[in-house]
Amino acid sequence: MTRLLPSLLYAVFVLLATTAARAETVRTAAVFDAVFVNSSPQPTTPEEKARIARLTAQLKQALDKSGQYHVIDVASIKPEVDAVRDVHDCNGCEADLAKKAGAQVAVVAWVQKVSNLILNMNIRIVDAATGAPIKGGSVDIRGNDDLSWNRGLKYLLEEHVFNATR
Incomplete structure (x- = not known):
């Protein structure tokens, strides 16, 4: 038993250090409502309004679930x-707003509708203290339906937010 004690203590120390390091890398995030920019000749539909609201909710949930961000309430x-x-x-006002809310980063997202066939989805994450961009990306999606919006968000998160080296 006394031989195992140093190994056991070392394992506990490594576990605590890893947990502490992970906790330090989690950033508090002020996620602002996604914006729908309709530059097409068609009027904005109720389905598009619902999709943009869902996009905000999905983005918040994904960021929280990632372990990289803790989404805070911006109601204040x-x-x-x-x-x-x-x-x-x-x-750049998103950085100031995030700072006022007590967040380390600001997260903004928007979808631009060019037509019912071509839409552009964007995410930008900036440092609340400096306003400097941390991560972000853009993806063109084809088709204006739930499936294309969901795939666009998934791609942005996987390729530009969670796996980005920047």
């Missing part, structure tokens, strides 16, 4: 957020 800064027309296009 709702008046400031509501005063901004588009958080994704406000000349």
Whole structure:
């Protein structure tokens, strides 16, 4: 038993150090509502409004589940957020808003509809203290339906957010 004690203590130390290191890498994230930019001649449909709301919820859930981010509630800064027309296009105000909410990073997402066939989905994550971009990406999706939106988000998260080296 006394021979096992040093090995057991070492294993506990490694486990605690690994857990602490993981905890340090989890960033608090202020995720703002995704924005739908309709530059097509067609009016925005109720289905598109529902998809953009679902996109926000799916993004928050995926970030929280990843273990890389802890999504915080931004309700405390709702008046400031509501005063901004588009958080994704406000000349860097998302960093200031995230900082006010107590987050380390700001996350913005938007979908631009060119037509019912061509849409562009985007995510940007910036450091709340400096406004510097941390991660982000863009993907063109074909088809304006739940399946294409879900696949677009999955691709963005896997290729540009969770696996990005930047």
